[in-house]
Amino acid sequence: GEDVEQSLFLSVREGDSSVINCTYTDSSSTYLYWYKQEPGAGLQLLTYIFSNMDMKQDQRLTVLLNKKDKHLSLRIADTQTGDSAIYFCAEKYTGTASKLTFGTGTRLQVTL
Amino acid sequence: ETGVTQTPRHLVMGMTNKKSLKCEQHLGHNAMYWYKQSAKKPLELMFVYNFKEQTENNSVPSRFSPECPNSSHLFLHLHTLQPEDSALYLCASSPGGAGGEETQYFGPGTRLLVL
Numbered sequence: 116g117e118d119v120e121q122s123l124f125l126s127v128r129e130g131d132s133s134v135i136n137c138t139y140t141d142s143s144s145t146y147l148y149w150y151k152q153e154p155g156a157g158l159q160l161l162t163y164i165f166s167n168m169d170m171k172q173d174q175r176l177t178v179l180l181n182k183k184d185k186h187l188s189l190r191i192a193d194t195q196t197g198d199s200a201i202y203f204c205a206e207k208y209t210g211t212a213s214k215l216t217f218g219t220g221t222r223l224q225v226t227l
Numbered sequence: 228e229t230g231v232t233q234t235p236r237h238l239v240m241g242m243t244n245k246k247s248l249k250c251e252q253h254l255g256h257n258a259m260y261w262y263k264q265s266a267k268k269p270l271e272l273m274f275v276y277n278f279k280e281q282t283e284n285n286s287v288p289s290r291f292s293p294e295c296p297n298s299s300h301l302f303l304h305l306h307t308l309q310p311e312d313s314a315l316y317l318c319a320s321s322p323g324g325a326g327g328e329e330t331q332y333f334g335p336g337t338r339l340l341v342l
Binding site for chain 1: 231267272332336
């Protein structure tokens with residue numbers, strides 16, 4: 116079955132870059148997503164990447180996709196305290212119309 | 228109001244109570260979802276509706292009963308729940324159909340506590 120894994124916790128200093136990693140098992144993934152969840156809130160879509168792309172940049176966010184290793188990463192430049200949250204990666208794979216598989220989430224803590 | 232809304236935001240119920248969670252989306256989408264988020268567990272997909280038809284039921288106990296009267300509204304009816312059902316219940320919607328990018332947009336969730 117499909118499986119998406121993330122490390123549980125990451126701590127960075129304000130102003131540094133954060134890199135959150137994700138590995139997945141299904142090589143037929145079509146779209147891969149990054150969501151952010153702040154305390155007491157739902158999941159907010161940050162960005163997504165189509166599987167035929169290697170990189171996507173959106174302001175402070177850079178997504179890198181290594182299809183060979185089935186590895187996805189999210190880099191946040193100039194990390195701010197407001198970036199403290201849980202970050203989820205998710206994959207959509209061929210064969211299911213609307214189903215996403217989510218990782219366990221990485222809690223990002225930004226310290227001063 | 229825009230996006231995906233959920234009511235109530237917080238709910239405390241006894242094991243013998245019956246309650247309903249409501250989700251409404253204002254995005255013109257055709258697919259809607261219920262997820263359960265428990266501490267230290269991955270997000271669990273419960274139900275999927277596409278064009279008002281249920282297309283996924285992830286072995287959810289019958290004490291959870293979904294209802295989708297139209298593409299904009301989704302309910303989750305709850306009865307005789309167990310304490311382990313305490314969790315954050317998230318609703319999401321997406322454009323619907325097959326093969327597309329299908330980004331899911333989430334509501335703020337209902338925090339449920341079963342006593």
